[in-house]
Amino acid sequence: MDENGNVIYSERKLPDKKAEEVEFLGVPAVTPEDARRRLEAVTDKPDTPREDRESRQTAATESAERLKANRETARQNLRAPEAAARVKEDSGEFLDDAQRRARIEQTRKDIKSSCGG
Numbered sequence: 001m002d003e004n005g006n007v008i009y010s011e012r013k014l015p016d017k018k019a020e021e022v023e024f025l026g027v028p029a030v031t032p033e034d035a036r037r038r039l040e041a042v043t044d045k046p047d048t049p050r051e052d053r054e055s056r057q058t059a060a061t062e063s064a065e066r067l068k069a070n071r072e073t074a075r076q077n078l079r080a081p082e083a084a085a086r087v088k089e090d091s092g093e094f095l096d097d098a099q100r101r102a103r104i105e106q107t108r109k110d111i112k113s114s115c116g117g
Contacts, residue, residue: 009079009080009083011086011088022076022077022080023090025073026110028067028070028114029113029114030067030070030114031113031114035063035064035067038060038063039060039063039064041056042056042057042059042060043056043057043060070114071111071114074107074110074111074114075111077107078104078107078108078111081095081100081103081104081107082104086100087099087100087103
C-alpha cells in the first residue's frame with residue numbers, strides 16, 4: 001500500500017514494503033439467480049424446527065459471504081491486468097497485449113455472469 005492506503009500491484013516487490021503473491025483462481029459459476037434460489041431454499045418455513053432454521057440461516061449467511069468474497073477476488077483479479085503494462089503467467093511467461101486484453105475481457109465476462117456485474 002502507498003502512503004494514502006491504496007493497494008499497489010507490481011511485478012516486483014517494492015523495497016521495504018510488505019508484499020504477497022496473488023493467484024487467480026477464477027470466478028465461481030454461481031449466478032445471482034442460483035444464489036437467490038439457494039437462499040430461498042434455506043429460509044424459514046412454518047413447519048421447520050427452530051434449530052434447522054438456524055442451521056439453514058447460518059448456511060445461507062456463509063454462502064452469501066463466500067459469494068461476496070468471490071466477487072471481490074474476481075474484481076481484484078481484474079484490477080491487476082488492467083493496471084499493469086505487462087502480466088506474468090505462473091509459467092513465467094509474459095502475456096502479449098492481445099492476450100492481456102483477452103484476459104481482461106474474459107475476467108469481465110466471468111464477473112458479469114457469476115456476480116451480476
